[in-house]
Amino acid sequence: MNLSRESAWAMSASLLVGTLMVFPRIGLAQESVTDMLKRQIADMQEQLKKALERIEQLEKEKSATSGKIDQLETATTARLGEVEKSVQAVQSAPTALNPAMGLVLDANVQNTKAGGNFDFRSAELGIAASVDPFARMYSFINGTSSGVEVDEAAAITTSLPWNLTAKGGRFLADFGRFPKYHIHELPFVNQPLSIQRMVGGETQADGVETNYLFPTPFFLRATVGGMNKIGEDNDRVSNIIPRAWSRMTYLSRLNTYVDVTDNQSVELGTSIATTPSVRRVGFPSGGGYRMLNGVDLTYRYQPLGSAVYQGLTWGSEFYTNSERMPFETDEGSFSKRQRTYGGYSYIEAKLNKNWSAGFQVDYAPVLDSPGHRTMSYTPFLTWYLSEFNRLRLEYYYLQNNFRGADKAETGNQVFLQWTTVIGAHTHGFLTR
Amino acid sequence: MKMKIFKSKNWKVFFVSLAFIWLQAGSVFAQQIRVVATWPALADITRQIGKELVNVDSLATGVEDPHGVPMKPSFVPRLNRADVLVLIGLEDEHSWLPALLDVANNPKILLGRPGYIDCSVGIPVLEAPTLVDRSEGDLHPKGNPHYLLDPVRAKIVAQNIAAGLSRNFPQHQAVFEKNLKAYLTELDTWIARWEKMAAPLKGVKFVEYHPEWIYLADRFGMKRIGSVELKPGIEPTPNHIVQLVQDIKQDKAQLLIYGAQNPRVPQQIASETGIKVIRLYSGGGNQPETDSYIKWIDYTVRTLVQAVS
Numbered sequence: 001m002n003l004s005r006e007s008a009w010a011m012s013a014s015l016l017v018g019t020l021m022v023f024p025r026i027g028l029a030q031e032s033v034t035d036m037l038k039r040q041i042a043d044m045q046e047q048l049k050k051a052l053e054r055i056e057q058l059e060k061e062k063s064a065t066s067g068k069i070d071q072l073e074t075a076t077t078a079r080l081g082e083v084e085k086s087v088q089a090v091q092s093a094p095t096a097l098n099p100a101m102g103l104v105l106d107a108n109v110q111n112t113k114a115g116g117n118f119d120f121r122s123a124e125l126g127i128a129a130s131v132d133p134f135a136r137m138y139s140f141i142n143g144t145s146s147g148v149e150v151d152e153a154a155a156i157t158t159s160l161p162w163n164l165t166a167k168g169g170r171f172l173a174d175f176g177r178f179p180k181y182h183i184h185e186l187p188f189v190n191q192p193l194s195i196q197r198m199v200g201g202e203t204q205a206d207g208v209e210t211n212y213l214f215p216t217p218f219f220l221r222a223t224v225g226g227m228n229k230i231g232e233d234n235d236r237v238s239n240i241i242p243r244a245w246s247r248m249t250y251l252s253r254l255n256t257y258v259d260v261t262d263n264q265s266v267e268l269g270t271s272i273a274t275t276p277s278v279r280r281v282g283f284p285s286g287g288g289y290r291m292l293n294g295v296d297l298t299y300r301y302q303p304l305g306s307a308v309y310q311g312l313t314w315g316s317e318f319y320t321n322s323e324r325m326p327f328e329t330d331e332g333s334f335s336k337r338q339r340t341y342g343g344y345s346y347i348e349a350k351l352n353k354n355w356s357a358g359f360q361v362d363y364a365p366v367l368d369s370p371g372h373r374t375m376s377y378t379p380f381l382t383w384y385l386s387e388f389n390r391l392r393l394e395y396y397y398l399q400n401n402f403r404g405a406d407k408a409e410t411g412n413q414v415f416l417q418w419t420t421v422i423g424a425h426t427h428g429f430l431t432r
Numbered sequence: 433m434k435m436k437i438f439k440s441k442n443w444k445v446f447f448v449s450l451a452f453i454w455l456q457a458g459s460v461f462a463q464q465i466r467v468v469a470t471w472p473a474l475a476d477i478t479r480q481i482g483k484e485l486v487n488v489d490s491l492a493t494g495v496e497d498p499h500g501v502p503m504k505p506s507f508v509p510r511l512n513r514a515d516v517l518v519l520i521g522l523e524d525e526h527s528w529l530p531a532l533l534d535v536a537n538n539p540k541i542l543l544g545r546p547g548y549i550d551c552s553v554g555i556p557v558l559e560a561p562t563l564v565d566r567s568e569g570d571l572h573p574k575g576n577p578h579y580l581l582d583p584v585r586a587k588i589v590a591q592n593i594a595a596g597l598s599r600n601f602p603q604h605q606a607v608f609e610k611n612l613k614a615y616l617t618e619l620d621t622w623i624a625r626w627e628k629m630a631a632p633l634k635g636v637k638f639v640e641y642h643p644e645w646i647y648l649a650d651r652f653g654m655k656r657i658g659s660v661e662l663k664p665g666i667e668p669t670p671n672h673i674v675q676l677v678q679d680i681k682q683d684k685a686q687l688l689i690y691g692a693q694n695p696r697v698p699q700q701i702a703s704e705t706g707i708k709v710i711r712l713y714s715g716g717g718n719q720p721e722t723d724s725y726i727k728w729i730d731y732t733v734r735t736l737v738q739a740v741s
Contacts, residue, residue: 156534158539158542159539160537163512163537164537165535165537211535211537213508213509213512213535213536213537215509215512215513216509217509218506218509219505219506219508219509221508221535257504257505257506258506259504259506262493265504265506267505300502302502304493304495304496304502305495305496305692305718306497306692306694307496307497307500307501307502308497308500308692308693309693309694352694353667353694354667386566386569386570386665386666387570387665388566422566428531428534429503429505429531429532429534429535
């Protein structure tokens with residue numbers, strides 16, 4: 001047993017030595033695996049780092065590419081837009097130099113003391129275009145039941161220095177507010193009688209006019225002009241006979257505007273039309289003078305967020321006429337100095353986009369018969385089917401303080417007006 | 433009578449003197465480029481490009497009906513003093529701007545002159561009518577002008593403004609180009625954000641009062657199924673409303689968008705169909721949340737997303 005025990009120890013020792021000789025690294029196995037794992041982790045970290053760098057690089061490339069794509073898309077769309085515009089330009093080239101044209105039809109049916117009437121009031125052809133870099137031109141040719149007339153044809157400068165604009169030809173002179181509106185542009189069917197009698201209807205004038213816009217932070221504009229006469233229906237003075245310069249009519253106007261709040265504004269104007277020496281038609285020997293003054297005041301409530309649907313306008317004009325004019329009486333002709341006053345006031349409320357209603361009061365003296373006057377009271381209702389199609393119902397009550405008034409200017413009257421527009425349609429500043 | 437005429441000159445002299453005083457006062461601020469923009473969003477983009485070199489003024493406030501801006505005479509002095517005019521174009525401002533330019537006595541900013549910066553140049557226009565006839569309503573012959581609602585097209589607007597400013601003031605071109613680049617980068621970031629944010633809008637069917645929202649809808653995948661207006665600019669007839677109500681029910685439209693229009697008809701349609709009605713302005717700038725172009729589009733997209741969520 002002892003031998004065998006010794007033998008066993010010897011064999012064990014031999015096996016250990018042999019094993020160590022045959023597998024020399026087993027003794028360091030634990031350390032080698034850790035190193036290997038460390039190396040593997042380091043390798044993996046390196047690979048991960050490279051992968052992340054690659055991903056980052058790819059993302060950069062991708063964003064750069066998408067940026068380029070965006071740029072290309074923007075450039076392409078811009079180019080497409082330019083091409084589309086070029087195509088449109090080419091397509092419209094044959095008509096590009098034609099002036100803008102529009103036609104306004106104003107017709108009504110009426111019942112007055114004189115009876116009923118389908119009244120074709122006017123078909124007004126408007127034409128406008130630039131003349132050159134220095135001027136533009138416009139014209140309104142008006143056909144009525146009594147004929148065709150050039151209502152306006154005027155050239156206006158566009159490039160004068162010092163805030164000046166000059167206008168020449170036949171135009172509606174810058175006197176007052178409503179006197180220079182074409183009748184179909186008014187908020188009522190008929191021009192107030194005070195304008196018809198004191199100004200002579202629309203302020204049509206053959207002459208020149210210059211406007212100056214003051215360089216102020218608020219709107220302030222002055223007009224001066226010289227013309228043969230003012231008033232389309234003013235038959236007291238000839239429009240065609242040459243005359244001394246003192247017999248011309250000279251106009252001046254000052255117009256300002258203030259925004260009281262974002263939604264409310266006030267506009268004020270004052271006008272003077274003076275004729276230093278008047279030669280009245282039919283009175284070759286008699287002379288005189290005339291000075292017509294006007295003050296106009298307009299208040300507007302236009303809520304910015306709903307100006308298309310709501311609003312209120314209150315407008316008034318007051319005129320004084322001072323003149324010494326020859327008159328024809330049963331006892332012969334004589335000159336008389338006189339002063340007359342007249343004017344109107346109206347209020348109009350916008351009920352919604354399509355409907356508005358208002359009321360007008362007018363006081364109109366008869367210039368040739370001092371003391372004679374007509375008062376009128378006019379409710380009116382307007383239905384806008386669209387911006388270019390309008391129906392208006394108006395009741396007109398006229399009260400004279402004298403006998404023998406024209407039936408068309410007496411008593412109860414009812415009008416139903418239909419106004420339509422085709423073609424180019426621009427909103428003028430003066431008739432806004 | 434002559435005496436009175438001479439007397440009336442006294443106040444004219446007073447006003448002329450006053451005008452010269454204002455003229456002198458104005459020269460103090462002559463260092464900055466005076467820009468008048470028609471809408472607040474254009475004014476903001478111009479400020480981003482011109483920075484301290486420009487003094488920008490917007491005519492409209494942003495709450496107005498796009499085609500019903502009141503023609504205020506108080507706009508005239510601002511246009512008169514402007515070095516450049518920045519506008520939407522495509523006849524967006526046709527009902528009020530040309531008449532104001534006629535009396536502003538400022539040749540620099542007239543159509544065709546260098547100071548007339550039309551931001552629609554190069555814009556891919558949608559809804560250009562094939563039939564230009566008023567039987568189709570109050571049309572814009574050159575196409576829908578409400579392109580500012582698309583932020584990608586706004587990049588072209590910014591480029592147009594930078595080009596316009598550089599054309600008029602070449603001495604500052606480098607500054608304008610640098611500011612433009614920075615603004616375009618900022619816009620790109622926002623566009624990416626809006627595209628993610630607007631994911632719920634994709635495929636959403638909507639009705640609009642006036643054809644104002646097609647550019648935004650096109651950008652974010654919304655589908656318009658009709659308009660409250662019978663035709664552009666024409667108020668609806670009872671028959672049209674009946675038909676629209678049927679369409680909304682049939683197509684399951686989720687939103688009715690209106691802006692400066694009267695809320696009466698949208699509310700009536702909502703009561704009959706249950707459609708969600710939201711008021712969003714196509715002008716921007718009318719409240720603190722929309723006082724810059726980016727804030728305005730952000731507010732608009734967020735409001736739409738909240739409405740469909």
